[in-house]
Amino acid sequence: MTITKKLLSHLAHLSRLSLTEDESDRFTHDLNALLQHFQELESIDVSTIEPMIGGTALKNTMRTDAVRLSNEMAVAPRDNDITRAFPDAHDGHLKVPTIL
């Protein structure tokens, strides 16, 4: 497997990134070096192995499924830390830039 400039450009698009010529050159080189390193995995027989999906085999810790005010939302939406953290707000609502 080799990463071509064309594939890199597709991956950049999927990642919502635009790369400069210099970045494309360097990333193509770095990613191909890594893929070459990853080849060592090919020889391992894992046909009977169950994948380790998370970092733990223990069961999930869950909250009770009940309606309640969470965190700062207990305060009026116009004046709480969550809405204050928005980059732009109007009347306590997230103000979104023009996207169309």
Place this chain on the structure above:
Amino acid sequence: MSDDILTIKKFHEGLTSKVFSAREALKEIYNVIDAKDADIRAYLSTDRDRAQTQAEEIDRLIDRGEKVPLLAGVPLAIKDNIMVQGEPCTAASKILAGYTAPYDATVIKKLRTEGAIFVGKTNMDEYAMGSSTENSAFAITKNPRDTTKVPGGSSGGSAAAVAGGMAVAALGSDTGGSIREPADFCGIVGLKPTYGAVSRYGLIPMASSLDQIGPLTNTVEDAAIVFRAIAGEDPYDSTSASSTYGEELTNPNLEHMRAMTIGLPKEYFIAGIDAGILAHVERAIERFKSLKVRFKEISLPHTKYALSVYYIVMPAEASSNLARLEGIRYARVPEAANALGIMDRYVTNRSHGFGDEVKRRIILGTFVLSSGHYDAYYAKAQKVRALIRRDFDEAFKDVDAILTPVSPTPPFNIGEKTKDPLTMYLSDIFTITANLAGLPALAMPHNFQLIGKSFHEADILGLGQYFERIGT
């Protein structure tokens, strides 16, 4: 800098016997920061007024003769990917510049209850991606022991703050060695807890099946104190476990430690390790033997695949976690002010907001998860990860803990490895296995780490505390 305030126990004794007040101790910490940090750059932000208010509260309690917790008044440094309500939280990324944390991470809430004081937020590699703290969008942190060298990473600011006397202890996060490698480079102690032992609620995620929050401290006892304060189940983190820890963390039993066997995996003692590091590790083994701890050579045969597995699993999860940074809900980069349409806005924010290493890992992660390549890379890596975990399960049938070097090299020069990311990745070669297997690991100031069984932090912290007590 007074030695009295450099460890948590001594701090507590000094504070409660009124040798100094919490305000005086805090002032001394800020004096050190003022004297050193323009050069070291451990901190990205400090909030002196708020810290002062916290210290005044503690002093009032003490003046009233009330009993205060062990961590009361203790000045702590917090890595900038952990949320402290009302303080900046940027993960050292331009894409989060100006973002203020709306709530406390669970670890912060717990430490606040204990009366700890938050001195400031520390520098790191952007999004915790790196081994030198050179990938920060805002500053390069220097190693306080030798300012021509890197402090390690990604929790390099936290390590430099503690090693430089600019905090008594610190929190960092460890995805592939990001607490242990900087602790090692700065000559302090770092603990990566078992996966699930500490809540990650309020930690900006990098790779969710690997990330853990843990302490960086001057002594093993301090690491045990901070760990005990932050550990435990949290309904806000579904991966947190209902483990219970107690007195055994801070008050280990010598006879129990003496009955232990430590494994030495032959795969970690390979050609290419710096001779000085190997000599330190060998001396450490001799010191343990003087405690009558037994050693046994073991094998962890899939170790050699760990780097490949890590650099598939970690970028995959990171690329997914970082998709939320689109320049709409969080900070917006100035370059995107005139973006046209949603796609242009996303792309401009992300292309200008993320640094080199973050982009590299997002693209790699997108590749290993993409249709047609998923099975060959991501699915395969998860299975080999299971084999790495199985190696440890087998080994722990015979031994109680495993001792290995932390890093194959001593701290390198600033700028030495930035041109070649693959060489930088090799810094993690001995630390990533504990993350892949979800195990606790304690980095000690003599270039070695102790890896323990899941939720057996008490074993490695106990061994570490006895190691400390017998001295050099």
